[in-house]
Amino acid sequence: MDSDTLSLTFAALADPTRRAILERLKLGDATVNELAAPFAMSLPAVSKHLKVLENAGLITRGREAQWRPSRLDAAPLKEAFDWLEHYRSAWEARYRRLDALLDAMDDEQHP
Amino acid sequence: MSDLKVTANPGSLDVIVTRTFHAPREKVFRAFTDPALIVQWWGGPGELTTQIDVMEPRPGGRWRFVENDNQGNIHAFHGVYHSVAAPECIVYTFEYEGFPGSVAMETIRLEERDGSTYMMDQLVFQTLEARDGMVASGMEEGTRAGLDRLEAVVARL
Numbered sequence A: 001m002d003s004d005t006l007s008l009t010f011a012a013l014a015d016p017t018r019r020a021i022l023e024r025l026k027l028g029d030a031t032v033n034e035l036a037a038p039f040a041m042s043l044p045a046v047s048k049h050l051k052v053l054e055n056a057g058l059i060t061r062g063r064e065a066q067w068r069p070s071r072l073d074a075a076p077l078k079e080a081f082d083w084l085e086h087y088r089s090a091w092e093a094r095y096r097r098l099d100a101l102l103d104a105m106d107d108e109q110h111p
Numbered sequence B: 001m002s003d004l005k006v007t008a009n010p011g012s013l014d015v016i017v018t019r020t021f022h023a024p025r026e027k028v029f030r031a032f033t034d035p036a037l038i039v040q041w042w043g044g045p046g047e048l049t050t051q052i053d054v055m056e057p058r059p060g061g062r063w064r065f066v067e068n069d070n071q072g073n074i075h076a077f078h079g080v081y082h083s084v085a086a087p088e089c090i091v092y093t094f095e096y097e098g099f100p101g102s103v104a105m106e107t108i109r110l111e112e113r114d115g116s117t118y119m120m121d122q123l124v125f126q127t128l129e130a131r132d133g134m135v136a137s138g139m140e141e142g143t144r145a146g147l148d149r150l151e152a153v154v155a156r157l
Helices: A003-013 A016-027 A031-034 A043-055 A075-104 B024-034 B037-042 B128-139 B145-156
Strands: A058-063 A071-072 B005-009 B014-023 B051-057 B062-068 B072-085 B089-096 B102-112 B116-124
Touching: A003 A016, A003 A043, A003 A075, A016 A031, A016 A058, A016 A071, A016 A075, A031 A043, A043 A058, A043 A071, A075 B014, A075 B024, A075 B037, B024 B037, B024 B089, B024 B102, B024 B116, B037 B051, B051 B072
Parallel strands: none
Antiparallel strands: A058 A071, B005 B014, B014 B116, B051 B062, B062 B072, B072 B089, B089 B102, B102 B116
16 A cells, blocks of 8 residues: 555544544445434535545445445555554564563663 | 554644553663663664664753664654653653754653553654654654544444
8 A cells, every 4th residue: 555545544534524424334325415414514515525535445436326325445444454553563563672672681770 | 462552643743652561660761761772672673773873861961863774765863851860751852854943852751560661652743744744754654643543443443
C-alpha cells in the first residue's frame, strides 16, 4: 500500500461523521436517506462524506441511480491495519532491544 | 506482546508512547541517559544506525543524534536538556533538522510498578501542522496522527 492511499484512508477516517457512517455500514448496506437519518445534516452534506469515503475506496455504491446503496469495503482498512502493525512493530523492535540491554546490564549502580 | 501504546489523538498537539519494562527504574533511566547504552538500542541492525554527535544529559546540556536509514537518507535531531532528574524524569526540547524552527518538548517519566518500570513518553508540539509535518517528514513513515484513529475504527469493524 503506497503512502498516498494511506493518506486517503487516514483523511477519510479523520472525520467523526464518516467514522459513524462506516460503523453503520458494518450492519449492512444503506441508502443516503438511511445514513443521513441519525445526523442533523442535509442529504447533500452526507453525500459529500460518501464521496470522500468512496474516493478512499472504503465504500462502494450501487448502480441504481435512485437508491445507490452504500456498502462497506474493508480491504483498504485491512491494508492500513497491516501497515499500522508493521509501524508499531518497528517501535516495538526498538524497545525489545532495550529490554535485552536491560537484561544484560549488571545491577550495580554506575557512578 | 508488550503493552506498548502509541496515542496521537486527532486535534491534539501531543504524541504519547507508553510501555512497561521489566527492569528496575534506575537501569531504565541509565539506558536513556548514557550515550554508550543509547547507541545499543536506539537504532537496530537492518533499520537505522544512530550516531550520537553530542549528548550532555544535564540541565542546559545539548544533544544531537544523526540517524542513517541505510538507504542514504540521513535524519538529524537536536535539542537541549531542561531537566534530568534521576531516576524518574527527563525533559528536553526536540527539533527535527528537516523541519527547522519547530521545537517540541519531550518528557519521559519513569514510574516504579511492582518491580517493573512504566514509561510515559510525551512529545508536545507547538502546532498541529508541526506534529503532523514532523511525523510525515521522515522520522518514521506515515501519519502517526492517524494511527489511533485508524486503530479505533478497525477495532470496531
